[in-house]
Amino acid sequence: MALIVQKYGGTSVGSSERIRAVAQRVKRARDQGHQVVVVVSAMSGETDRLIGLAKQIQERPVPRELDVLLSTGEQVTIALLAMALDALDCPARSYTGAQVHILTDSAYNKARIHDIDAVRVRADLDAGRVVVIAGFQGIDAAGNITTLGRGGSDTSAVAVAAALKADECQIYTDVDGVYTTDPRVEPKARKLDRITFEEMLEMASLGSKVLQIRAVEFAGKYKVPLRVLSSFDEGAGTLITFEEDTVEDAKIAGIAFSRDEAKLTVLGVPDQPGVAHKILGPIAAANIEVDMIVQNIAPDETTTDFTFTVHRNDYERALEILQGTAATLAARQVLGDAQIVKISLVGVGMRNHAGIASQMFGALAREGINIRMISTSEIKISVVVDQKYLELGVRALHDAFGLARPPQAARS
Amino acid sequence: MALIVQKYGGTSVGSSERIRAVAQRVKRARDQGHQVVVVVSAMSGETDRLIGLAKQIQERPVPRELDVLLSTGEQVTIALLAMALDALDCPARSYTGAQVHILTDSAYNKARIHDIDAVRVRADLDAGRVVVIAGFQGIDAAGNITTLGRGGSDTSAVAVAAALKADECQIYTDVDGVYTTDPRVEPKARKLDRITFEEMLEMASLGSKVLQIRAVEFAGKYKVPLRVLSSFDEGAGTLITFEEDTVEDAKIAGIAFSRDEAKLTVLGVPDQPGVAHKILGPIAAANIEVDMIVQNIAPDETTTDFTFTVHRNDYERALEILQGTAATLAARQVLGDAQIVKISLVGVGMRNHAGIASQMFGALAREGINIRMISTSEIKISVVVDQKYLELGVRALHDAFGLARPPQAARS
Numbered sequence: 001m002a003l004i005v006q007k008y009g010g011t012s013v014g015s016s017e018r019i020r021a022v023a024q025r026v027k028r029a030r031d032q033g034h035q036v037v038v039v040v041s042a043m044s045g046e047t048d049r050l051i052g053l054a055k056q057i058q059e060r061p062v063p064r065e066l067d068v069l070l071s072t073g074e075q076v077t078i079a080l081l082a083m084a085l086d087a088l089d090c091p092a093r094s095y096t097g098a099q100v101h102i103l104t105d106s107a108y109n110k111a112r113i114h115d116i117d118a119v120r121v122r123a124d125l126d127a128g129r130v131v132v133i134a135g136f137q138g139i140d141a142a143g144n145i146t147t148l149g150r151g152g153s154d155t156s157a158v159a160v161a162a163a164l165k166a167d168e169c170q171i172y173t174d175v176d177g178v179y180t181t182d183p184r185v186e187p188k189a190r191k192l193d194r195i196t197f198e199e200m201l202e203m204a205s206l207g208s209k210v211l212q213i214r215a216v217e218f219a220g221k222y223k224v225p226l227r228v229l230s231s232f233d234e235g236a237g238t239l240i241t242f243e244e245d246t247v248e249d250a251k252i253a254g255i256a257f258s259r260d261e262a263k264l265t266v267l268g269v270p271d272q273p274g275v276a277h278k279i280l281g282p283i284a285a286a287n288i289e290v291d292m293i294v295q296n297i298a299p300d301e302t303t304t305d306f307t308f309t310v311h312r313n314d315y316e317r318a319l320e321i322l323q324g325t326a327a328t329l330a331a332r333q334v335l336g337d338a339q340i341v342k343i344s345l346v347g348v349g350m351r352n353h354a355g356i357a358s359q360m361f362g363a364l365a366r367e368g369i370n371i372r373m374i375s376t377s378e379i380k381i382s383v384v385v386d387q388k389y390l391e392l393g394v395r396a397l398h399d400a401f402g403l404a405r406p407p408q409a410a411r412s
Numbered sequence: 413m414a415l416i417v418q419k420y421g422g423t424s425v426g427s428s429e430r431i432r433a434v435a436q437r438v439k440r441a442r443d444q445g446h447q448v449v450v451v452v453s454a455m456s457g458e459t460d461r462l463i464g465l466a467k468q469i470q471e472r473p474v475p476r477e478l479d480v481l482l483s484t485g486e487q488v489t490i491a492l493l494a495m496a497l498d499a500l501d502c503p504a505r506s507y508t509g510a511q512v513h514i515l516t517d518s519a520y521n522k523a524r525i526h527d528i529d530a531v532r533v534r535a536d537l538d539a540g541r542v543v544v545i546a547g548f549q550g551i552d553a554a555g556n557i558t559t560l561g562r563g564g565s566d567t568s569a570v571a572v573a574a575a576l577k578a579d580e581c582q583i584y585t586d587v588d589g590v591y592t593t594d595p596r597v598e599p600k601a602r603k604l605d606r607i608t609f610e611e612m613l614e615m616a617s618l619g620s621k622v623l624q625i626r627a628v629e630f631a632g633k634y635k636v637p638l639r640v641l642s643s644f645d646e647g648a649g650t651l652i653t654f655e656e657d658t659v660e661d662a663k664i665a666g667i668a669f670s671r672d673e674a675k676l677t678v679l680g681v682p683d684q685p686g687v688a689h690k691i692l693g694p695i696a697a698a699n700i701e702v703d704m705i706v707q708n709i710a711p712d713e714t715t716t717d718f719t720f721t722v723h724r725n726d727y728e729r730a731l732e733i734l735q736g737t738a739a740t741l742a743a744r745q746v747l748g749d750a751q752i753v754k755i756s757l758v759g760v761g762m763r764n765h766a767g768i769a770s771q772m773f774g775a776l777a778r779e780g781i782n783i784r785m786i787s788t789s790e791i792k793i794s795v796v797v798d799q800k801y802l803e804l805g806v807r808a809l810h811d812a813f814g815l816a817r818p819p820q821a822a823r824s
Contacts, residue, residue, distance in 0.1 A: 062495050064494075064505070068487060072488055075483075076481060080466065080477075087470045
């Protein structure tokens, strides 16, 4: 017998039929002898409907009251799911975040979980009941209702699993696992049976939006085994593990990419201490997030060229700010390009393997793809290329690293 | 400065425009220097929508989970009203029933309030904030969410007012007060400035559905001054008081009536002890509520005639049961009539005034209205007449007791 926390998102509970289907799946796990805690989101569309109501009243709703409002979304789902379980003769009880004391800080709309009181949940589990908990919500120390921000139900599930020391936290979603890359770009993309936490973090933050990044961090911190799987199909999904593979075949987990990039360059800035700060300070002050940063000495060796990337939505604003800064710095020129993308190779295996970078650059060169920027980390190599090369580049790398073939050993 | 509890029902908060209008009214009371607590219902239609969702899942929803579901209705309203107040620069905070510890028993769907923790509410009031509380809901001692049953928000408001020792509990509704009778039947019906609790109880239970009868009982028990007034118009409404009038003019408060009556008669039952029990036992066992009961000796003096009234919906079933009972009792005949109505004269003044009954019967006789049954209590006289005489009877009595004229003294 295992203790399993299952989390179902908005699409999985988007109608009474789907709620009934979730109940069937929960009951099956219980019939197999497991203790089951279910964490659910609001029915798809419900949170938007509630935000719409709020905006009819107030353009920028008071954060505290927005949380009181939004938390009703999950409360509706827990009640309906508990009814659906009861209709299958599967005893169940629903709880709001407040009822199981999901204690958070007081940062309305984006609260962080501090603690969960597991006593009540355990009592129900020991009595043979399924426990259904509202995701996305909690209470602060003063008893005010808080929410964790969009997608926070994943974090709720992981936090509940951590508090209960669950054997596994299963995140049911509309994809059946984590893939080597986006199958819409590379049809040969393969579902991974396992991926490490570090790889998952890089994959998630780079745009494979399967799991909330905070939930993955949380699971990593509390050593909660996470599994991503589909609520519509059968199948074991992808397990996110703490073990790193050591076999040759498993150097690379997958290829992430991001379409919404833009890059900005200042040419011929005097090469003096503090110049990076002078350039990026005004950008940060405008609340624009900077991703990659590259600085190179210019041919004349007294000035430097400085390049960074931002989200495409921030491009126009960043360009304007940068032009102002460049003038004060007596820079030669400002360049910008909003037609670029980022492709990243992710894998804990690259730590111990030289030559991955050159293998990557070689594969791109063979397709005539010019690399505009490069940035590396412990388990990731990212390149910026022209937008038109996105699909070609992803497929070339997927092929070059043999990702379509299942690995021979530990990863299988 | 007074402490006022205001309660707004579903129609009063049925849209964002109406919620904004309620906020204006609340703010006005606060600007006049009062401390204000607001209790609200779910937006009109919302409770039915939620029940519809539940029924898609389970024909007879688990009571505990139905309460978890339904309580979201009021939670939406409190958040929106608090936002609307904030938008008017009127500081406000919303609370669910659980948050202000509206402690009830564990009778899901029809819980009764035991206690309220007023400390948190007082702290907000003292800090100059308006407190917005979800009506209709509470928690039991184990922390489960409960609801009070339909219309329970009135009771919530009264309970909150009692706990806070409020100066007045104002129930805002879609009528502007309590009338001497239904203005749709008697256009000369006059709004009462005051009515006693006992009169209000008789008026409410007899079909003037302005206030939840439990709320009135609660207010009477805890001596909470209640006022019924319109959320759409201005005007002082009707105050429900503990003082009884003593002036001649105020013998009668109003005329209530009920259209949904049916009467059943057994003729020629042997006049023996226990016969009433034998007749009514099977009716009660079928969960049919009996209202008026009249027994008279029959002309032959060895048998008796027994008559009672039931709700018209129960008529067919009651008739069937009664025919079975009559056979075992060797009764002569069973008669039934579903085309009758009840008209009641209500007023604490009639306690001290003989002659009200004969004045009533005289007024009806002058219009040729035959009285089929009579029943009296301390402050009420009810008659059953043929359905066709309802309007004529109500108007005749309204006129005979001069109800269109405001009383001279205390009642004005």
